[in-house]
Amino acid sequence: MPKTVLVVYAHPEPRSLTRRFVAETIQTLERQGHTVHQSDLHGMGWKATFDEDDFPGRINNDRFAFIQESEHAYRTGQQTRDVATEQRKLLDADAVIFHFPLWWFGMPAILKGWIDRVYAYGFAYGYKGAGNRYRYGDGILKGKRALLSVMVGGPAQDYAPRGINGPLDELLFPITHGALFFPGMDVLPTHAVYGTGKLDNAVAEKEIAAWRSRLDNLFDETPIPFRRQNGGEYQGNILAEEFSPGEAGLTVHIDH
Amino acid sequence: MPKTVLVVYAHPEPRSLTRRFVAETIQTLERQGHTVHQSDLHGMGWKATFDEDDFPGRINNDRFAFIQESEHAYRTGQQTRDVATEQRKLLDADAVIFHFPLWWFGMPAILKGWIDRVYAYGFAYGYKGAGNRYRYGDGILKGKRALLSVMVGGPAQDYAPRGINGPLDELLFPITHGALFFPGMDVLPTHAVYGTGKLDNAVAEKEIAAWRSRLDNLFDETPIPFRRQNGGEYQGNILAEEFSPGEAGLTVHIDH
Numbered sequence: 001m002p003k004t005v006l007v008v009y010a011h012p013e014p015r016s017l018t019r020r021f022v023a024e025t026i027q028t029l030e031r032q033g034h035t036v037h038q039s040d041l042h043g044m045g046w047k048a049t050f051d052e053d054d055f056p057g058r059i060n061n062d063r064f065a066f067i068q069e070s071e072h073a074y075r076t077g078q079q080t081r082d083v084a085t086e087q088r089k090l091l092d093a094d095a096v097i098f099h100f101p102l103w104w105f106g107m108p109a110i111l112k113g114w115i116d117r118v119y120a121y122g123f124a125y126g127y128k129g130a131g132n133r134y135r136y137g138d139g140i141l142k143g144k145r146a147l148l149s150v151m152v153g154g155p156a157q158d159y160a161p162r163g164i165n166g167p168l169d170e171l172l173f174p175i176t177h178g179a180l181f182f183p184g185m186d187v188l189p190t191h192a193v194y195g196t197g198k199l200d201n202a203v204a205e206k207e208i209a210a211w212r213s214r215l216d217n218l219f220d221e222t223p224i225p226f227r228r229q230n231g232g233e234y235q236g237n238i239l240a241e242e243f244s245p246g247e248a249g250l251t252v253h254i255d256h
Numbered sequence: 257m258p259k260t261v262l263v264v265y266a267h268p269e270p271r272s273l274t275r276r277f278v279a280e281t282i283q284t285l286e287r288q289g290h291t292v293h294q295s296d297l298h299g300m301g302w303k304a305t306f307d308e309d310d311f312p313g314r315i316n317n318d319r320f321a322f323i324q325e326s327e328h329a330y331r332t333g334q335q336t337r338d339v340a341t342e343q344r345k346l347l348d349a350d351a352v353i354f355h356f357p358l359w360w361f362g363m364p365a366i367l368k369g370w371i372d373r374v375y376a377y378g379f380a381y382g383y384k385g386a387g388n389r390y391r392y393g394d395g396i397l398k399g400k401r402a403l404l405s406v407m408v409g410g411p412a413q414d415y416a417p418r419g420i421n422g423p424l425d426e427l428l429f430p431i432t433h434g435a436l437f438f439p440g441m442d443v444l445p446t447h448a449v450y451g452t453g454k455l456d457n458a459v460a461e462k463e464i465a466a467w468r469s470r471l472d473n474l475f476d477e478t479p480i481p482f483r484r485q486n487g488g489e490y491q492g493n494i495l496a497e498e499f500s501p502g503e504a505g506l507t508v509h510i511d512h
Contacts, residue, residue, distance in 0.1 A: 012307050013320040048304035048365040051268050064269040066357075067409070067453060101322075104438075105430035106362060109304040109369030115360050132410070136420060153323070154388070155493075161504035162495040164392060164485060170506050171430050173422060174361035182360075197323060229420060237411075239418040248417035249507060250426050 002033045003219060006093035010100040010111040012042035017196050017204060018151050022099050024208050025149075028215045037089050041110045047082065048113030054080055070121040079120065086118040095145040095218055096185070101196070102152045105171045115179050124183040132237075135182050137228030142184030145218065148172065149191045149211065156194040168192055173250045177226055186223035225255040258289045259475060262349035266356040266367040268298035273452050273460060274407050278355045280464050281405075284471045293345050297366045303338065304369030310336055327377040335376065342374040351401040351474055352441070357452070358408045361427045371435050380439040388493075391438050393484030398440030401474065404428065405447045405467065412450040424448055429506045433482055442479035481511040 007025055011018035026036050039046075047053075052064055059072040073079045079087075090096065100111050107115075119125065124141070127134040134140075152159065152168070159168040169176070172190055180187045191214050193199075193207045214221075227233045233243050233255075244252040263281050267274035282292050295302075303309075308320055315328040329335045335343075346352065356367050363371075375381065380397075383390040390396075408415065408424070415424040425432070428446055436443045447470050449455075449463045470477075483489045489499050489511075500508040 015319050016321070042305070042307060046305075048369060049298070049302075050359075050364065050366075051298060063271050065272070103306075104368075104371050104375065105434035106368065108306065109365045109372050110306075112360075112362065112368045113304060113365030116365050119360065132414075158388075158493050160494060162500075162508055164490055164493040164495070164509065165434065166429060166506040166509065167504070170426070171434070174427050174430070178361035178421065178427070234420055237414050237420040238416060239420070244418075248423070249505065250422040251505060252418055253420070253422065 002035065003094040004035045004037065004092055005029050005218070006037045006039065006089050006096045008039040008041065008096065008098050008111070008114065010041045010098075010108045010114075016101075016151075017193065017199065017207075018099050018101055020204070020208060021149055021151070021193075021211055024211060025097055025099070025215060028212050029218075032216075037093065039086060039089065039114070041114060044082075046110055046114060047117070048110045050113065050116040054083065054117060056080070067121050067126075071126065074120040074122040083117050083120065086114065087120070087123055090118070090141060090144075093144060095147065096180075097147045097149060097218075099149045100151070102150050102168075105165065107175065119179070119183070127183070132229075134184070135229055136177075136226065137181065137184060138230055139182065139184030144185050145188060145223070146176075146180040146185040147188040147191065147214075147218070148175065150193070151196045152192050152194045153197045154194065156192075159192075159194070170250050176224065177250070177253060181224075181226045187226065188218075188221050188223055227253050227255050258291065259350040260291045260293065260348055261285050261474070262293045262295065262345050262352045264295040264297065264352065264354045264367070264370065266297045266354075266364045266370075272357075272407075273449065273455065273463075274355050274357055276460070276464060277405055277407070277449075277467055280467060281353055281355070281471060284468050285474075288472075293349065295342060295345065295370070297370060300338075302366055302370060303373070304366045306369065306372040310339065310373060312336070323377050323382075327382065330376040330378040339373050339376070342370065343376070343379055346374070346397060346400075349400060351403065352436075353403045353405060353474075355405045356407070358406050358424075361421065363431065375435070375439070383439070388485075390440070391485055392433075392482065393437065393440060394486055395438065395440030400441050401444060401479070402432075402436040402441040403444040403447065403470075403474070404431065406449070407452045408448050408450045409453045410450065412448075415448075415450070426506050432480065433506070433509060437480075437482045443482065444474075444477050444479055483509050483511050 009022045055069040057078040158165045176187045265278045285292050311325040313334040414421045432443045
């Protein structure tokens, strides 16, 4: 059944590997009959910095507080047009794919600024005005799928389970778990290409073919089994003793 | 002995808790006779997005590649003035303190964009043109100290070892290990204040007093014992078997 997919990307050079992946995504999904919407962050001149200019109609002109203004702007329809548009694109989507190069073990600032600004209070957090009641598996984006496609300059070995940079999945946990699963999305395992600084074209073509296969299964693949906040495994937001007993850290929140 | 400290901060509201901490930092360190330099990212109108405008004198006008242009601009003195200024401030500093609110489990985009843009090739990575030879304990910022002061909206419990968000130190590992230890800095344990959304003023005053004590020991405190790349514990950038045997993940890179 045809679906709608939002593709968010953060690289200004059309011939970069990131953008070749984006082109493949659009072409493959459209060929399958899906509708593709795009957020080309550099092309749009996306405003990365979240600040007073996000709130033309302030509830408190005396002291600027982000959460208070975000809640007010979202509830009263006074958000800036660019933010409201991206929220609509998220709501319209059945899946969201993010394409970006890994910079300093995270998102480029322009993409972080998309999260910071689009994820309003009442929308991505504080959903239904209920504080932290709906998150991690519940939330406004519940039922949608999310997938990171990440271009990594360094070699895979440096991101191995005992590699010096740390495992990629743990470095990206603040994004996969903290930014995507948080408002309810089902997050697929991250697709990473390593050594992109030195990739010759034959290898790049192989990597693009591998990505195409991932896309073929976008709506069938099993998501990362993050534990749901409201699934009975947490007590007071602490993982109950019987789950991953004796362990701690980011990985206990995945039901292996 | 008097030192020079760079304070980098990312909050536009002078009366926010973040900025009250910044004010305390400046006052306390100056009272101790240290020289304090500031990077008020919102006040400076810091450009968060790393893009073609960072490279007015391109080496390749045909295809835009970040690493290639960064290396060229740094080596030939063609960086933008704002970036070159921040690099000089880093080189002048004996310690660097970052003050920011935790947004979606990471830095606000404006601060991420400070890292993305200031951390040029040849400066923070590719030091001495030697690829990855100098990093994680070696690098251009070796001998300097770094410290994160983070304002966290949610309760401490959610960041406990088995708390639903994940432990704060692991969520911040891409910054402490990946952005600060990488170019050689000694990173002190992160200073976090939790529940900042609901802090009454008496509690805020107590938190500021606790921060003042941290500052008193800025140059005496023991840094996080991250393992040095060139300290003999890694073989081919994989942690050797005898260290943290049988373990994997981010935390094996700390020598507990």
